[in-house]
Amino acid sequence: MKLSIPKIKKNEQLFFLAYIIFMIFSVLMHSLYYQYYAGIYKYIAGVCILLLLSQEIINKSLSYRALAGAIILYLAALLLVIQGTGNVQTSFACVFVFAFGARSIDFKKICGITISLTLTLIFFVIVSSLLGIIENYHVIQNLQGGEIRSRYFLGFRYALNAPAMLCNVILLYVYQKREKAKVLEIAFLFVFSLILYEFTNSRLTFYTSIIGLIIAIICKIRKDNLENLQKVPKILIPSFLVCFGISIWLAISYSPSVTWMQELNAFLSNRLRHGQNSFMMYGVSLFGLGNIEWVGAGLDVYGRQSTETYFYVDNLYIQVLQRYGIIFMAIFLALTTALMIQCYKKKENLLVILLAIIAFHGLIDDGIMYLQMNTFWLLFGPAVFGYIRSRSVVREKNRHAGMRRAV
Numbered sequence: 001m002k003l004s005i006p007k008i009k010k011n012e013q014l015f016f017l018a019y020i021i022f023m024i025f026s027v028l029m030h031s032l033y034y035q036y037y038a039g040i041y042k043y044i045a046g047v048c049i050l051l052l053l054s055q056e057i058i059n060k061s062l063s064y065r066a067l068a069g070a071i072i073l074y075l076a077a078l079l080l081v082i083q084g085t086g087n088v089q090t091s092f093a094c095v096f097v098f099a100f101g102a103r104s105i106d107f108k109k110i111c112g113i114t115i116s117l118t119l120t121l122i123f124f125v126i127v128s129s130l131l132g133i134i135e136n137y138h139v140i141q142n143l144q145g146g147e148i149r150s151r152y153f154l155g156f157r158y159a160l161n162a163p164a165m166l167c168n169v170i171l172l173y174v175y176q177k178r179e180k181a182k183v184l185e186i187a188f189l190f191v192f193s194l195i196l197y198e199f200t201n202s203r204l205t206f207y208t209s210i211i212g213l214i215i216a217i218i219c220k221i222r223k224d225n226l227e228n229l230q231k232v233p234k235i236l237i238p239s240f241l242v243c244f245g246i247s248i249w250l251a252i253s254y255s256p257s258v259t260w261m262q263e264l265n266a267f268l269s270n271r272l273r274h275g276q277n278s279f280m281m282y283g284v285s286l287f288g289l290g291n292i293e294w295v296g297a298g299l300d301v302y303g304r305q306s307t308e309t310y311f312y313v314d315n316l317y318i319q320v321l322q323r324y325g326i327i328f329m330a331i332f333l334a335l336t337t338a339l340m341i342q343c344y345k346k347k348e349n350l351l352v353i354l355l356a357i358i359a360f361h362g363l364i365d366d367g368i369m370y371l372q373m374n375t376f377w378l379l380f381g382p383a384v385f386g387y388i389r390s391r392s393v394v395r396e397k398n399r400h401a402g403m404r405r406a407v
Contacts, residue, residue, distance in 0.1 A: 005116060006109040011059050015101045016113065018051035022098070023117055026091050026372040030161040031125045032134040038301045041087040045094055052101040072331075073100040073380065079287075079328050089323075091370050095377045103381030111176040114375045118169050122162055129155030135303055152199040158298035159200040164365065164373045166193060167205050170212040171354050172375055178350065179223045181216045189213060204268075204364045211357060219350065226349040233344050233352040239359035240336035244329075247317040247363060251275035268364060271314050278313045278322060288325035316362030316369055339383035351379075 008016050025044050028034060037044070077096040102110060129136035137153040151159040170189050174181070190213055197206040219225055226233075254272045256262045265272040282289050296312040299305055313319055321329045336359070343351045358368060358376060368374040 006112045008109070011055075012105055012109075014051045014055035014058070015105060016109075018048040018055075018101070019098060019110070020113065020117065021051075022048045022094060023114065023372060024121065026094075026370070027118060027121045027165065028125070029087065029091065030158070030165075030372070031156050032299070032303050033125070033128075034157065035301050035303070038087065042090055045090050048094070049097055052097060055101065070100055073097065076328065076331050076335075079324065079331075088370070091372070095369075095371050096380065098371060099378050099380035101381070102378040107379060107382070108176050110375060110378060111172040115169050115172055115176070118165050118372070122165055125155040126162065129153075137299060137303065137305075139297070139305070141297075149201050151201050153299070154196075154199060157300075157303070158296070160202045160205060160365070160367065161298075163193070163196045163200055163202040163205040163209070164367045166196060167209045167212070167361075168368075168373050168375060170209050170216075171357065174212050174216045174219070175351060175354055177216070178225045179219050181220050183220075186213055186216050186220075205361075208357060208361050212354075215350075215353065226353065227347055229349045233349040236352050236356040237340045237344055238337065239340065239356040240333055240362075243359045243363055244317045244321075244333060247275070247315050248321075251279050251315075251318060271364060274311060274313055275315050275318050277311065278318065282322055284321055284326060286326050288323050288328065292323060314364055314366050316366045319366040320369065335380050335383065339379055342383045343379075 022045065025037065025041060029038075029041065073096040077093040125134070128134045134155045135153075136155060139151050139153075139159075141149045141151065153159050154162050156162050166189075170193070173185070173189065177185075190210075193206055193209045193213075196202070250261075250272050254261055254265065254276045256265070256273075261272065278292075278294070282292055294312045295306050295308045295310055297305070297310055313322070317329075320332055336355075340352060340355060343349075343355065355376060358374060362368055371377060
């Protein structure tokens with residue numbers, strides 16, 4: 001697969017410098033290399049924020065509308081920093097700061113850099129683990145029904161980390177390439193996903209990746225980027241709201257005595273039961289809870305696995321609601337829905353579908369709240385400021401520009 005770096009304008013250089021630094025250390029945060037810089041991660045994030053602010057000062061682009069949008073996004077980041085308890089929460093807070101900085105930058109440029117950078121880092125960590133530089137942690141799990149699951153972490157702190165990052169790469173690739181996706185590149189991404197699945201046994205993330213690749217094939221065959229679709233994108237607009245509602249309803253109403261709920265819970269590796277137990281144990285509040293003690297199956301910063309009983313909520317919506325509170329959840333849902341509406345109005349149907357996939361993936365993976373696993377959050381900036389443009393409008397402008405040059 002050919003990795004390419006897009007041309008960066010002078011007024012974008014500090015943004016991409018901050019973004020590249022942040023992505024390198026945030027991707028490696030999920031690997032066993034994290035132990036070497038965990039103590040200074042917040043300072044690294046701070047440097048990145050200073051670079052973003054410097055870019056704003058140099059560009060002198062803060063209009064009254066931009067200032068209002070900055071207040072919204074920086075307020076969201078501030079709420080996360082106040083309520084957060086560690087570097088992972090700091091990483092989530094930076095999503096909104098970077099979204100503001102990316103408000104007028106072509107998202108396809110960000111896609112190109114993210115794809116190249118993420119694939120390089122994934123390979124780097126995996127090769128490091130295979131060479132013995134860092135540990136390739138191996139765990140054997142006994143599942144319900146007597147099933148035994150073998151999982152390799154491949155140098156990461158959890159088996160799901162590498163597949164989740166690759167899934168982000170696939171969805172970005174689909175958006176960036178559209179009908180120009182190449183068969184060999186699609187095949188490469190499929191084979192890589194399959195290899196990771198065989199080693200990590202991350203079923204649900206693998207299924208999401210396959211759905212993304214199927215959409216890439218459809219776009220290549222149709223050659224219209226799904227612009228002619230009408231009903232499907234419109235139906236998908238409230239995806240994040242619907243998924244939030246489904247999450248709350250399932251967590252509240254789950255009962256093992258209901259056959260289909262029990263079977264769904266088993267298929268989702270007890271996610272429904274853990275969500276319900278978390279609600280019963282912690283509840284919700286306006287500004288979030290600081291006493292949540294979820295115990296995951298991942299490794300700590302030094303590569304050690306917790307000996308406590310597993311109790312973790314993988315659902316994005318329940319995580320955000322309980323950890324950060326009702327007010328932030330309302331802001332988050334407003335931003336995601338505003339983004340879906342903007343994309344639909346601009347006839348970015350492909351983007352609507354990809355965001356809907358992310359929304360439903362959030363039902364089973366909280367990791368997509370982080371920029372390193374879901375770069376599409378950067379579109380919050382363009383959505384707030386109305387910078388999302390339809391592909392047809394862009395093509396029309398390019399056509400007229402070409403005519404003027406010909407004259």
